[in-house]
Amino acid sequence: MIVGYARTSTADQSAGLEAQERDLHAAGAERIYAEKVSSIAQRAKLDECLRFLRDGDVLMVTKPDRLARNTAELLAIEQDLSSRGIGLILLSLGGERIDTRNPTSKLILTILAGVATWEREIMLERQREGIAKAKGQGRYLGRKQEIDTVDIWKRFLAGEQPAAIARSLSLARSSVYRHLPTAEDMASIRSHGTSDKQDALMQSMLAIYASDLSPASRQPVRKERAPRNGMGLGQTPILDVTTDSSARPDQARSTPQDAGPPSQ
Template sequence: MKIGYARTSTTDQVAGLESQARDLSANGCERIFREQVSGSSTDRPQLSAAFDHMRAGDVLVVTKPDRLARSTTDLLRLVEEVKAKGCGLIVLSMNGMTLDTTSPTSKMMLTMLAAVAEFERDIMKERQREGIAKAKADGRYKGRKPTARSQAEQVQALAAKGVSATEIAKRLGMGRTSVYRCLVASATS
């Protein structure tokens, strides 16, 4: 049985998730597990569910290696987990080439491609840090605008009316933790 796994890093990448699911279906996946969570997150319940669903002889199919793992180490660990279950891994989108880890050559190629992808990500992060540092030095970077603090008065008003923290968070589109921060800040002022 072919089991597909589709992942995007954020919830606003709906088109990307649908595109992956479409490609996985087109490649014969009978069951597709989908989630929208960062690849570096240790909590990926749908990936765990896919592994739990796999039986010896099954094949896990992903569209790209970075949809499965964020680092070479993580990818190789997952490849070994798949192998230990008596299963295979297929990566579809490799510029027209499909990598099937049941062959030694494909496993080597996957390892090299994962290392290159990790290197590119590290370089991108380094450039981003340099750009932020320069913008700060030039006085152009102020960081993310604190959204919760700007709504502190609304939080306090709703709390004074007896509205629960969960309901306040829903109404104002913020996290419950931010609601508690606003309430604590107002209590200490």
């Protein structure tokens, strides 16, 4: 069965769609799927047409640009059809009729595939040269790095120093400091004993910060550090914030080192 497909954009005249349908019927199409769409990326009728086709059928279009947006997509569609035993007829490709059921047309499409691959390689080579040139001039920054704030918080809670976190995650130390929890955050997180509860709380807190607060409005915990007192690498360089079971999560007790002298 020969199945035709016709497409025009919403900006085109209806006569264009009618002309395609007329040419497809004249060339032997027994069934035609036609659509007028504003975006080539949204082609419901084409999807329906491709699902309808079966082994031994032939898909017919008037020109390649009615079926695909570029050579690579055209070849991908043809390969999919070929793998399912379906032929493809282009009524006009540079003035020539293409029918993938004969070897000559297959050869032409193979040449097109080679040209498309060559064009892509040239484009990638130019892109690499442009990046190298920009790097040499100090203008290439690359893709913006994503920062996992929860991961930073977990590492910090485990006692990892900000500098070590920065090295582990390949981040600038300033970026790590900007994403550290506050002392209040630390108290709330530590009041939730299990790691699962802590993770859930961290996600909730970060969602609130993202919607209500700018990073500049928060006071990082590094501004409330206690003296090192000989602490080695790997220990948390902040005040040890603890809570009891009766205290609210956001109300931390002072540590012994913060308490005043004992009463006489």
